[in-house]
Amino acid sequence: MSPKADTRAPGAALSIRNITKRYGDAAAVDDVSLEIEAGEFVTLLGASGSGKTTLLRIIAGFADADEGSLLVDGQELRSVPVHRRDIGMVFQNYALFPHLSVEQNVAYPLRMRRVPAAERRLRVAEALEAVRLPGFAKRRITQLSGGQQQRVALARAIVSRPRLLLMDEPLGALDRNLRDALQLEIGRLSRELGLTVVNVTHDQEEALTMSDRIALLDHGRLVQFASPNDLYHRPADDTAASFVGESNLFRGAVRGDGTLDVADGIVFSPPSLVDGTAVGSEAIAVMVRPSLVKIVEPGRAPEAHSRVDGRVRGIVYAGDSRKIIVETASGVELISREDVARPSDVAVDQHVTLHWDPRSSIVTRLTGTAPTTPIDPTGNPEL
Amino acid sequence: MNAGWTVRILGVVIAVLLIVPTIVICATAFTSGTSVSFPPTGFSFRWIEDVLGDRRWMRAFGNSFAVGALSAVFAMVAGGALALGAARAKGAISTVFTAVSVLPMILPLVVGAIGFYLVYARFGLTGNVLGLALAHGVLGLPYVFVNVLALLRTLDPRVEEAARVHGAGQFATLVTITLPMIAPAAVVGGLLAFISSWDEVVVATFLSDARFQTLPVLMYGQIRSGVEPSVSAVALIVTVVTFVIALIVFAVGPIRARILQRSSR
Numbered sequence: 280m281s282p283k284a285d286t287r288a289p290g291a292a293l294s295i296r297n298i299t300k301r302y303g304d305a306a307a308v309d310d311v312s313l314e315i316e317a318g319e320f321v322t323l324l325g326a327s328g329s330g331k332t333t334l335l336r337i338i339a340g341f342a343d344a345d346e347g348s349l350l351v352d353g354q355e356l357r358s359v360p361v362h363r364r365d366i367g368m369v370f371q372n373y374a375l376f377p378h379l380s381v382e383q384n385v386a387y388p389l390r391m392r393r394v395p396a397a398e399r400r401l402r403v404a405e406a407l408e409a410v411r412l413p414g415f416a417k418r419r420i421t422q423l424s425g426g427q428q429q430r431v432a433l434a435r436a437i438v439s440r441p442r443l444l445l446m447d448e449p450l451g452a453l454d455r456n457l458r459d460a461l462q463l464e465i466g467r468l469s470r471e472l473g474l475t476v477v478n479v480t481h482d483q484e485e486a487l488t489m490s491d492r493i494a495l496l497d498h499g500r501l502v503q504f505a506s507p508n509d510l511y512h513r514p515a516d517d518t519a520a521s522f523v524g525e526s527n528l529f530r531g532a533v534r535g536d537g538t539l540d541v542a543d544g545i546v547f548s549p550p551s552l553v554d555g556t557a558v559g560s561e562a563i564a565v566m567v568r569p570s571l572v573k574i575v576e577p578g579r580a581p582e583a584h585s586r587v588d589g590r591v592r593g594i595v596y597a598g599d600s601r602k603i604i605v606e607t608a609s610g611v612e613l614i615s616r617e618d619v620a621r622p623s624d625v626a627v628d629q630h631v632t633l634h635w636d637p638r639s640s641i642v643t644r645l646t647g648t649a650p651t652t653p654i655d656p657t658g659n660p661e662l
Numbered sequence: 663m664n665a666g667w668t669v670r671i672l673g674v675v676i677a678v679l680l681i682v683p684t685i686v687i688c689a690t691a692f693t694s695g696t697s698v699s700f701p702p703t704g705f706s707f708r709w710i711e712d713v714l715g716d717r718r719w720m721r722a723f724g725n726s727f728a729v730g731a732l733s734a735v736f737a738m739v740a741g742g743a744l745a746l747g748a749a750r751a752k753g754a755i756s757t758v759f760t761a762v763s764v765l766p767m768i769l770p771l772v773v774g775a776i777g778f779y780l781v782y783a784r785f786g787l788t789g790n791v792l793g794l795a796l797a798h799g800v801l802g803l804p805y806v807f808v809n810v811l812a813l814l815r816t817l818d819p820r821v822e823e824a825a826r827v828h829g830a831g832q833f834a835t836l837v838t839i840t841l842p843m844i845a846p847a848a849v850v851g852g853l854l855a856f857i858s859s860w861d862e863v864v865v866a867t868f869l870s871d872a873r874f875q876t877l878p879v880l881m882y883g884q885i886r887s888g889v890e891p892s893v894s895a896v897a898l899i900v901t902v903v904t905f906v907i908a909l910i911v912f913a914v915g916p917i918r919a920r921i922l923q924r925s926s927r
Contacts (some may be wrong), residue, residue: 301800338829361826362834369825374820378842387838435828445827 281401282455290475291352291442292317293338298347300333307333308344309499317352320469320476322486324522325496330446334496335479339445340364353440359437363392364443367436371448373428381407381431382416388439409468426457433465438471444469446478450485462488471474483523487511494520517564517643527613529565530645562645569616571639574603574623580634589613591629605633671693688901691859691894698889709895719880726876729794729866730859736799737850737855741806746840749814761806766800771864774801779868789871797865802855809851810844817843834912851861853911 293315300308308330315321323331336342338349340361356364358462367388375384385406389399404446407413410430420428430448433653436444437485449465450458466489467478480486486493487507495518502522503515514520569587580586589605592612596602596619603615603625613633617623625631686700694704713781741763748759766774778797779788787793796798821843863878870879877900886895 341823341825341827360831361897362829366827370820370823370824372818372820374818374824375819376825376843387825387830390824390838391834413865435824439829510770651887 287503289440289473290318290444292474293443293524294348294350294353295307295334295338296348298337298349300330300337300342300344305331306499308337310347311494311496311499311501312347313494313501313504315475315477316474317475318464320478320489320491322478322480322490322493324483324493326485326522328335328482328498329496331479331481331496335445335447335477336415338443339366339368340502355563365439365441367439367441367444369429369432369436369444369446369449371451373425373452375428375435377578379419379420379551380416380615381412381420381423383433384420384431384436384461387435390616392497394439394589402438403434406438407626409437409472410434411464425453426461429461429661433468437468437474440472442475444474444476445553447477448480449466451480456487463491464613493523495522496520497650505641512641514566514643516565516646518646520564520641520643525569525614525616527569530562531565532562552561564643564645565640567635569602569614570600571614571636572613572615572633574605574615574617574625574631574633577630577632580632583637584634585634585637585640586634587613588630588632589627591627591631593627595657605631635651672811680782684901687894688898688906690891691898692819693891693894696891698891699896702858707772708810709891712896713821713892716892719877719892721876722880723899725791725874726860726878728791729798729876730856732791732795733798733802733859734852737802737816738852739856740799740850741803742810742841742844742848745810745814745844748811758808760811764804767804775865775868778865782869788869789874790876794866794869794876795859797869798859798862801862801865802852802858805854805858806848807852809847809854813847814846850911850914853907853914856906860904860907861900 281336292653293313295311295313295315299306300312311330311334317386323334324332333342335346338356340356342358343357351364376387379387382403385403386399389402394402403416410433412427412430414433415423415427415431420431423431429452432541433449436446437566446465450461453461462485468474478486478489487510489574490507492504492506493506493510503510503519505513507513510519510523514523517528517530520526573580577588587607589607591603592606593604594601595604599619601614601622603617603623605613605615607613615633690700690702690708691709692705693699693702694706694708740890744759744763748756748763751759751916774797777792780789782793782797785793805878817886818837822835822839825839826832830838861878864880866876866879867882875883877896881893881900884890
C-alpha cells in the first residue's frame with residue numbers, strides 16, 4: 280500500500296450549493312443544495328424526471344450546471360475536467376471495458392493515474408478481494424454473470440480510493456436476491472473504506488436500507504434531506520409522505536380554532552392533534568402508515584382513537600403481511616396492513632371500522648402533487 | 663410449386679451465372695496446351711510456374727499488394743475518423759459526414775478516375791504506389807465508414823464516460839477505449855477496401871504508366887494482345903487472394919459480433 284494513500288482522508292465532504300440546470304424552459308435541477316459530510320452515504324431518491332440523475336451527472340462532470348457551485352473539501356469542482364475530479368463511479372449497466380480483462384478493467388483508473396505496475400497489481404488484488412472476486416483477475420468480462428460484472432465495476436470504482444464514489448442505479452439491472460446481497464456489501468465496503476458515496480435510485484427500499492441520509496427529489500426540487508428514519512416518520516410534506524413507504528393520506532386545512540378540517544367522516548381525536556404553528560387556512564396533509572391502522576367490527580374502535588367506517592374491498596397477500604383495502608362511504612380507499620400470522624377476522628364486502636392512535640398519524644405540509652385522499656367538498660367532517 | 667421454390671431456383675441460377683465464369687477461367691490455368699480453352703487440354707502447373715517466374719507479373723503482383731495494403735490503411739484511418747465524427751456530431755453535420763463518406767461509392771468511377779489523374783499528375787502522384795493507394799483509399803473509405811459507424815451506433819456511451827470519470831482524458835479515452843473497441847470493425851472494412859483495390863482497373867489504368875502497373879492493369883493489357891494461359895494463371899492467383907481475404911473477413915465478423923453483444927448489455 281502506498282504511503283501517500285494512507286495519509287489521505289478517505290472520503291471528501293461535498294457541498295452542493297444552489298445547483299440549477301435548465302433544459303430550455305424546464306429546470307431539470309431546481310436550486311438544490313446539499314451538505315454531504317465526509318464518509319457519508321447519501322442517496323438521491325426520486326421518480327424518473329425528478330432530476331436525480333442530472334444532479335449526479337453534474338457532480339461527475341458529464342454535464343455542467345447553469346448556476347450554483349460544487350465544493351469538494353472546500354474546492355470548487357465545476358471548473359475541474361471530468362478526468363481530474365478524482366471520482367469513482369458505478370453505472371447501471373456496469374459500463375465495463377469489453378476488450379479488457381477483469382484485472383485490466385480494475386487497473387484502469389490506476390493506469391490513468393500513472394501508478395507504478397507493481398503497486399497497481401497489489402491494489403487490483405486488494406480491490407478484487409474487497410468485492411469478493413479473488414481469482415477472477417484473468418477472466419474476460421464476457422465470462423462473468425451480471426452480479427459479478429457489477430462487482431468488477433465496484434472494484435474499478437474504489438481501486439483508486441477516490442474522494443467521491445458515485446453510483447447511478449447500481450443495482451437496477453440485477454435480480455432481487457442479488458440486489459439484496461449487493462446492497463449489504465456496498466454498504467459494508469463504503470463504511471470500511473470511509474467512502475463518501477452519492478447513490479442514485481428510484482427504489483425507496485434500497486434508499487432506506489443503504490443510506491445515512493436520503494435526498495428526496497421531485498420535479499428537480501429538493502423535497503427533503505434527512506435520515507431514513509426521519510424521512511419515514513417525519514416527512515416534510517405530502518410528497519415525501521407518499522413517496523417513502525406506504526401511506527394513507529388525507530388532505531385538509533386547519534381551522535382557526537386549531538381543529539383539523541378533513542373530509543370523509545374521519546374522527547380525529549383529540550382535535551388538538553395539530554399544533555399552533557399550523558393554525559390558519561394552511562393546507563395540510565395527515566398521514567397514517569397502513570401498518571398502524573387497525574381493523575375492527577363497526578363501533579368497536581377505542582374512544583380515544585381516530586376512526587372511519589368502510590367496507591372491505593379486497594385482501595392482498597404480500598409475503599409476511601397482508602393488505603386490507605377498505606372503501607369509505609365517500610369512495611376513498613384506505614389501507615390497513617397486518618401480520619399474516621395474526622390476521623383479523625374480516626372478509627370482502629364486510630362493514631368494518633378502521634382506527635388508529637392519533638399519535639401515530641403525522642401532519643405535514645401540503646405542497647406536492649402526490650396523489651392523496653381527496654377532500655370531499657360536500658363532506659361534513661366531525662372533528 | 664410455391665414461392666419458396668421459385669426463390670431457390672432463381673438463387674441457384676444467379677449463383678451459377680456468377681460463379682461459373684470464374685471457375686472456367688481458373689480451370690483453364692491448369693491447361694498443358696498453349697491456348698486458353700475449356701475444358702482445358704491436359705493438366706499441368708506450367709502456366710502458374712511461368713507466371714511465378716515472370717518478373718513483370720511478379721512486379722505487378724507486388725505493386726497490387728502494396729497499393730491494396732496501403733489503401734486499406736488510408737481507408738481505415740480516414741473512414742474511421744469520419745465515422746467517429748458522424749457518430750459524435752449532431753444533426754446536419756453528421757449528415758454531411760455521412761454524405762461525404764459514401765460519395766465514393768456513388769460517383770461514376772470513370773469520372774473519379776479522370777479527376778484523380780488531373781489532380782494527382784500535378785503532385786507527381788501518378789505512376790507510383792502512393793498515388794494509386796491514396797485514390798484507392800478514397801474508394802475503400804465507405805467500407806470502413808459503414809462498418810465502424812454501425813458498431814459505434816451500438817456502443818454504450820457510458821463505457822467512454824466510465825473511462826473519463828476514472829481518469830482518462832479525451833485522448834487517452836480514444837486510444838485506450840474507443841479505438842480498441844472499433845478496431846475489429848475497422849479491420850473488416852480495411853480488408854474489404856483491400857479487396858476493392860485488389861481488382862480495381864479503371865482508376866488504376868489512369869494512374870499507372872509503362873513502369874508501374876498493377877495486376878488487373880497488366881492483365882487487361884495482356885488480354886488486348888491475345889488471351890494466353892498465363893493470364894488465366896494470374897486470374898487464378900487474384901481469385902485465391904481475394905478468397906483468402908474474404909475468409910478472414912468472415913473470421914473477424916464473429917469477434918465483432920461478440921464485442922457488440924458485450925457492450926450493448
